[in-house]
Every structure is written in structure tokens, then in C-alpha cells.
Amino acid sequence: MDEEVAIGHPAQPTSDEVALYGWAAVHERMDVDVAAIDLELSRDDILSALSSLTERGLIHLSDDDAAPLRLMDPKLVADVVTAPMEMAIRRQQESLDAARGRFSGLHEHYLEGMRRRSLKVELVPRLEEVRAALNRAAAECKTEVLTSQPGGNRVPEALEEALKRDSVTLARGVRMRTLYQHTARFNGPSQSYVAAMAQLGAEYRTAHELFGRLIVFDREVAFIPEAGGTWGAVIIREPSIVHYMCDIFEQTWSLAQPFSDATTDGLETVAREVDRTIARLLAAGLKDETIARRLGMSLRTARRHIADIMESLGAESRFQAGVIMASRGLLKEDKPTLQE
Secondary structure (H helix, E strand, C coil): CCHHHHHCCCCCCCHHHHHHHHHHHHHCCCCHHHHHHHHCCCHHHHHHHHHHHHHHCCEEECCCCCCCEEECCHHHHHHHHHHHHHHHHHHHHHHHHHHHHHHHHHHHHHHHHHHHCCCCEEEECCHHHHHHHHHHHHHHCCCEEEEEECCCCCCHHHHHHHHHHHHHHHHCCCEEEEEEEHHHHHCHHHHHHHHHHHHCCCEEEEECCCCCCEEEECCCEEEEECCCCCCCEEEECCHHHHHHHHHHHHHHHHHCEECCCHHHHCHHHHHHHHHHHHHHHHHCCCCHHHHHHHHCCCHHHHHHHHHHHHHHHCCCCHHHHHHHHHHCCCCCCCCCCCCC
């Protein structure tokens, strides 16, 4: 049986008992008939209350004419009455503390196991190690590679290395899909690389903005950049996270346009698309550096576009340029925006 139930809760004084105790404290005597009249209670009620107060030790009656009535301090009586409850509470608290202590010990074992467990998120800080990890993942890839590659300009040396690696991967029947930004259409090395790889079966699409740099092999292992702008990478093997990244890629892929160089699409069309996107970002209050990064162009190029837009609109500020274009309906996308 529960210890608290076994002990029970002490009954609290009733309103009659409180009233009679107060009457006795004022009159310093006990007269049942007078108390009944004063308190507007029956004689039986007064007798019942007096009996209870006496049993509790709150009132002591004696035959001594000098001191026929003696009241006890209710706080002292309460201490005596509630002592068993306090003892039960202390024991319960001790049991609670002991249980928490045992579970705390289990938690230490859990943390130790987590430290020893093979991690599904791995930080690779140096560029040489990142390249080695990418080459190994590509060599082990069996079905699919998904890549998001922000930025308009790619280093020729990096493209040459990717060309060798990706050619071998495609030769094994692996499907490769890559997302670029529209600015890559102006980059000669990127155009040559895409043309060569497309002949081998690789697929390429472009969008104004991408969610970030990402490479996923077989939907099992993903590479993302290390925070802080270093050349390091984070390798992720946690299935739920990799699956989430693949979903983001697929959503962007479905809205992107097939890759073609700017000349094929028409330089004027592509430039208008770029200006429209820049104006939309200006209206959102983004800084030049953020706009350049999101569109994959250099800061100098982005500022040249911004200056041309402001001059053509007669705008005195970047925000005003975005507002003017919005009021003229110039931020709405043409259909189709790019060649399908």
C-alpha cells in the first residue's frame, strides 16, 4: 500500500471548531450553553466541536478552578499532526532522488555510447581530403549523382578534374543531373564542359537562384560546404537528412530550365531575365553582396547591372528601383521565361 495512503491526511478543523476555539480564546473559559447562543449553534454542535478540539489537544479542560481552560498553540499541534506526512514526503523525495540518480548513471552510459558510435555526419576540413572523398564516392556510386552548383564561373582546372571523374562515372551507366545558375550560360569553360558531358548522357538545368552547393551519391551520401566559407565539406549519411536534400533538389530541378548558352537563348532575353531577378531582390531590400552571391556573379558585375537598372528607371535608390519595376509590372515573369 502507498505509504501516503496508509498514513492518511489529517482532518482539518471544521468551521464550528474554528468558531468555538476563537470564542474560548476570547472568553478564557468554556460554557457550552453561552457559546451556543453566542455562535448561533446548537448545544450538540458545540459539544461535538469541543470533543474534537479536545482530542486534537487544542483545548485542555481541567477541574482546577484557577485554570479550568487552557489553549494550545495551533501551530505546535499542526507540527505534531503533520509530522507523519512530512516524514512520508521526505522518504518519497529520497526515493525520487535515488531514482533520478540511477537514471543519471544510465544517461552517462548513453552519452558514452553516442561518442563511440560511428557518426553519420563527418567534417572534412581540407580541400585535398574533400577531393579524395568525392573521388571515392564517385567510384563507389552505382545509380545516380545529383549536384547543385551555384556560381556562374567555374575554374577550368576544377572542370578538367570533374570531366575525368564524371566521364568514368557515366560510362558505368550512372545517371547524372546537375543544377547551375543562369549566369553559367555566359561562362565559356562551363559551356564547353556541359556540351561534352551532355554528349555522354549527363543532364543539366539552370535557375536564377539555387539553394546552395550540394552533391548526392545514390541518395545515400551527401556533400555540403562547411560553414564559414572554407573549402571544407560536411559528409552526411543520415538517411532522413539525405532524403530531405534530394526532395529539395527535385523541386528545384522541376522548375529549372535546360542548359543552353546565352547566345542560343538570345543575349537580350537572358539579360532581361537577369535584370528582372536583380530588381526583385532589390525590392526585397537585399544588399549588393547578397544579390551577387545568390545570382552566382561577381560583385562588380552585379553592381554594374544595378547601376544600369537604376539609370534606365530614373531611380535614386536601389529600393526605389525595385518598387518602380513592381509598379510597372516588370517583375512578372514572361511565359516562357527561357527557351524550353
